[in-house]
Amino acid sequence: MEQVEKHSIRGTQTDHPCHERGWSKEFCSALLASPSLGIYIVQDGVFKMVSPEFKRICGYTDEELMGKKPSDLVHPDDLEGVRKNAVLMLKGLSHTPYEFRIITKEGDIRWIEEKVVSIIYEGRRASLGNFLDVTRRRNADEELETASKEVKFLFESIPDPVTISDLETGRYIYVNQAFCQYTGYSKEEALGKTPFDLNLYDKGDRDRLVKHLEKDGKVDSLEVPFRLRDGRVFHGLLSGKIFKYRSKRSLIAVVKDMTPIKE
Numbered sequence: 001m002e003q004v005e006k007h008s009i010r011g012t013q014t015d016h017p018c019h020e021r022g023w024s025k026e027f028c029s030a031l032l033a034s035p036s037l038g039i040y041i042v043q044d045g046v047f048k049m050v051s052p053e054f055k056r057i058c059g060y061t062d063e064e065l066m067g068k069k070p071s072d073l074v075h076p077d078d079l080e081g082v083r084k085n086a087v088l089m090l091k092g093l094s095h096t097p098y099e100f101r102i103i104t105k106e107g108d109i110r111w112i113e114e115k116v117v118s119i120i121y122e123g124r125r126a127s128l129g130n131f132l133d134v135t136r137r138r139n140a141d142e143e144l145e146t147a148s149k150e151v152k153f154l155f156e157s158i159p160d161p162v163t164i165s166d167l168e169t170g171r172y173i174y175v176n177q178a179f180c181q182y183t184g185y186s187k188e189e190a191l192g193k194t195p196f197d198l199n200l201y202d203k204g205d206r207d208r209l210v211k212h213l214e215k216d217g218k219v220d221s222l223e224v225p226f227r228l229r230d231g232r233v234f235h236g237l238l239s240g241k242i243f244k245y246r247s248k249r250s251l252i253a254v255v256k257d258m259t260p261i262k263e
Contacts, residue, residue: 038112038131041121042070048126057112057133059105070129075101075109082114090118090127099134111138160254167213167242167249170194170206182257184229200226209238213251217242226255235259 038054040047047065055061058073074082078100085098097113104110113132118125155162161179165172175190183190185198195201205224212219218241226234240253 038133040070040129040131041119041126042129043121043124043126045069048121054131057104057110057131058102059108064105073102075103077101086116086127089116097132099138111135158254160256161236163251163253163255164245165194165251165253167210167251170196173245173250182228182234182255183226198229200228209240213240213242221256223258224255233259 037051038057039051040054041049046067046069050062050065055065058065060068071079071082082098082100085094085100088094089098097115099111099113101109102112111134113134115130117128119128120126121128155174155176158176159178161182162174162176163172163179164174171192171194172190175187179190180186183198183200190198195206196203201224209219209222209224212222218239220239221237222239224236224238226236228234235258236255237258238253238255240251242249243252244250245252
């Protein structure tokens with residue numbers, strides 16, 4: 001969004017024939033008329049033209065935006081990052097859209113995904129920006145991350161071993177701290193491995209588990225003997241259920257220690 005000084009882009013994208021022939025005001029007006037695109041043109045460090053969608057996102061009118069610096073809209077904490085990313089894109093060193101926050105006229109914070117290109121507008125160098133509101137997606141990502149942390153905290157608080165594994169391969173995707181304490185294996189040692197890699201239980205027990213899961217979609221209190229790292233046997237009651245995790249059929253399982261009863 002930030003206008004880049006001429007010396008920063010000389011000899012880069014501005015030398016492309018598409019940019020050399022220049023963009024007329026009429027052509028830019030037709031381009032910016034699109035109701036779905038948040039497009040703007042910046043020249044001499046201020047807005048020259050903006051699309052209806054851009055105004056909707058920001059909450060400002062044409063009169064309020066014309067002559068305004070793009071940096072006036074950017075969240076102060078994101079200014080430096082926007083400048084760096086804009087320079088890289090205008091130099092042709094990056095083609096990846098960058099994200100940052102703006103502050104609307106009403107004072108709301110919105111997340112923006114942006115791409116910029118250097119053009120010749122009415123005979124002089126300018127920047128054309130494509131401005132997309134991604135606030136919903138960013139909020140959804142943050143909510144998902146928060147929910148993931150809450151679920152992880154819940155699993156870590158359970159005193160019994162909890163695991164998530166790929167149903168087809170048996171490889172562990174997640175193990176809680178109780179699993180590590182019971183088995184003697186660290187998370188780094190367990191993740192990506194199967195129970196057979198760790199010699200926790202026999203393939204026959206795994207086949208028996210999968211058979212129950214394929215039939216009912218879940219298993220309740222299946223007795224399974226686990227071999228721990230130090231050679232001891234841990235008698236557990238395994239309860240689990242099939243669910244989709246990262247688009248794959250997975251098993252979430254909890255094991256209850258019944259060793260004292262067995263002994």
